[in-house]
Amino acid sequence: MTDDNKIVIRERSTPSKLRYASQKLIEMHDQLIDRGVDKQRATLIGIALHLESMAQAAESSAGPNLTPGFVNEPGSTSELLPAEILAAIDVPPYLSTACDTALRVEPADVPDATGWARLLHARCRLNNKFTGAPCPCTCHGREA
Template identity: 95%
Template sequence: MTDRPGPNLTPGFVNEPGSTSELLPAEILAAIDVPPYLSTACDTALRVEPADVPDATGWARRLHARCRLSNKFTGAPCPCTCHDKEGA
């Protein structure tokens, strides 16, 4: 038995990447305007890459690696081009 709180927006619950436990029902998604998704990790990495600081490329690579790949509430995939390079 675990002490972890349950899914579905329970305060303090942290779902694993790829989990669908917090995905909103289709009828809710159909009723709202969902903006394009870009993960926070990839967004930050894209801002770090051009920075004139030591190891910017390394930091960006580590940030891209932390991308959750899809929005935990909508299921929308992250469109970052770094994901195109993963299988190459």
């Protein structure tokens, strides 16, 4: 991509513009594969996934989500159960789907396994959206 074809992403960028930028990064990633370049490929995919996530969040905040009326972004407490319910139940340990999958991807003997695992860890919710239980994965820099 040349300087005169820059794509500028701002906080208020539309979902279609975010998806366009994401697609361009994926195209750049594919060009690097064709040239046999390994460096920076995971970074491009990570940014592309992040832009797609931003587009989805922008759309979900403007309309229905999986739970009507709620936008369930990582760290959100909008669906946290009331304290009296949490006190009455045995809250099970929580390992986010993203971190669980990342821990399975890391040891895989495939290209970019480490990069994909890092991207998955970055998508962790950090806390269970209903119970608030923290994800104990060591990628978060806190003790289990």
